[in-house]
Amino acid sequence: MTNQPLKGKVALVAGATRGAGRQIAVQLGAAGATVYATGRSTRGRRSEMDRPETIEETAEMVTAAGGEGISVVVDHLVPEQVEALAGRIDREQGRLDVLVNDVWGGDPLATWHKPVWEQSLDKGFRLLRLAIDTHIVTAHYAMPLLVRQPGGLVVEMGDGTTAYNDSNYRLSIFYDLAKTSVNRLAFAWSEELAPHGGTAVALTPGWLRSEMMLDNFGVTEDNWRDAVAQEPHFAISESPAYVGRAVAALAGDHDKARWNGRSLSSGELAQVYGFTDLDGSRPDAWRYLVEVQDPGKPADVTGYR
Numbered sequence: 001m002t003n004q005p006l007k008g009k010v011a012l013v014a015g016a017t018r019g020a021g022r023q024i025a026v027q028l029g030a031a032g033a034t035v036y037a038t039g040r041s042t043r044g045r046r047s048e049m050d051r052p053e054t055i056e057e058t059a060e061m062v063t064a065a066g067g068e069g070i071s072v073v074v075d076h077l078v079p080e081q082v083e084a085l086a087g088r089i090d091r092e093q094g095r096l097d098v099l100v101n102d103v104w105g106g107d108p109l110a111t112w113h114k115p116v117w118e119q120s121l122d123k124g125f126r127l128l129r130l131a132i133d134t135h136i137v138t139a140h141y142a143m144p145l146l147v148r149q150p151g152g153l154v155v156e157m158g159d160g161t162t163a164y165n166d167s168n169y170r171l172s173i174f175y176d177l178a179k180t181s182v183n184r185l186a187f188a189w190s191e192e193l194a195p196h197g198g199t200a201v202a203l204t205p206g207w208l209r210s211e212m213m214l215d216n217f218g219v220t221e222d223n224w225r226d227a228v229a230q231e232p233h234f235a236i237s238e239s240p241a242y243v244g245r246a247v248a249a250l251a252g253d254h255d256k257a258r259w260n261g262r263s264l265s266s267g268e269l270a271q272v273y274g275f276t277d278l279d280g281s282r283p284d285a286w287r288y289l290v291e292v293q294d295p296g297k298p299a300d301v302t303g304y305r
Contacts, residue, residue: 004032004066005252010093012036012085014076014138015103018053019210020157020240024100025058027244029067031252033098036089037062038074040105049105053211076103076134079141086141096145098251101185102157103134106178107212116173124174131178135185143193150197153251154189157243158182158204161286162263183263190261199256202263205243206285207236221278232299236288242266242277249273281305 006028013025017039025037039055040047055071062069072088074081089096106127111119135156146152160170162183170176182202189200207213209224217227221239228235243266250256250269267284269275276282283305292300 004030006067006097006248007032009033009097009251010036010089010095011098011100011251012038012089012096012138012142013100013102014038014074014134014142015101015105015157016058017041017047017049017055018051018058019212020205020208020243021100021102022053022058022061023240023244024102024155024157024247025069025244026061026065027241027248028098028251029062029069030065031248032067033251034068034070034093035059035062036070036072036085038072038076038085040073040075042073047105048108050108051211076138077129079137082137082141086145089142090145095148096142096152098153098155098247099138099142099146100155100157100247101135101138101182103130103138104157105130106175110172110175112171112175114172119172119174127174128178128181132181132185135182139185139189143189147193147196147198151254151256152193152196152198153256154186154193154198154200155247155250156182156186156189156200156202158186158202160204161265162202164286164290186263187261194257194260197257199260201250201259201261203243203246203250203266203269204264204286205240205266206238206283206288207234208243209237209239213237228299233288233293235299235301236283236285236293236304238266238283238285239278242270242275242283245275246270246273249275277305 016025016037059069059071109123109127186202270282288304
């Protein structure tokens with residue numbers, strides 16, 4: 001690999017089993033980083049998501065891309081496991097340059113479009129714990145390693161920019177709180193990291209062609225455009241590699257502090273850093289959503305990818 005701006009850097013992608021987290025780990029690896037990829041789904045045991053992707057596969061993909069992938073089975077709701085993870089990174093690397101908080105796992109618990117009195121409190125609070133508590137626990141143990149030297153980056157992965165989420169109700173109370181709280185966490189970390197030379201941002205992909213989304217439409221990454229016949233607006237969708245390249249670009253930016261505390265999207269950063277999706281396009285899904293999809297206009301991605 002000739003162009004590896006993150007060679008010698010160490011990253012932790014918490015929640016790297018599939019979707020955005022997997023490709024963030026892979027793209028950081030492609031840029032030369034050593035990546036600790038964590039999750040609960042292993043070749044020996046699935047998480048409550050009950051999906052076939054495993055954390056071992058992610059680590060292998062990181063290494064194949066040109067980095068060093070290290071899989072660690074971690075339940076980020078268990079402080080002792082996260083503390084042990086941070087201790088291992090310290091012993092093996094002595095540093096941490098990038099922390100990506102991508103833990104989610106709430107889909108099996110979510111109840112869409114129902115008022116709170118029709119929601120299960122147990123499932124709702126479990127969803128919030130998975131989406132928010134995991135991020136706080138991970139930050140608690142990983143940030144002391146991150147702030148040892150200036151230039152560290154924390155990326156809080158969410159769904160929707162702050163501007164969008166502040167003016168739109170996200171399906172149901174527990175889902176709404178999960179997605180808006182992640183953006184606020186990034187702002188909180190930005191305040192706490194700035195005196196130590198660190199940067200924190202919230203980052204959202206657009207309409208993500210995750211493994212689950214592709215399965216829902218009955219397509220693969222190779223023939224994803226076939227799904228446009230079912231849902232025309234799916235034409236604005238993006239591969240997980242797109243947001244992975246966004247994180248890699250942020251991590252390699254010596255002036256990343258200019259973004260501190262900001263809520264960003266993959267499409268927005270593509271315009272700044274010049275990276276593309278796998279097909280060479282630059283989809284700007286959140287601008288498309290506001291200007292085309294939400295107003296009820298016919299699907300037309302002209303000028304948006």
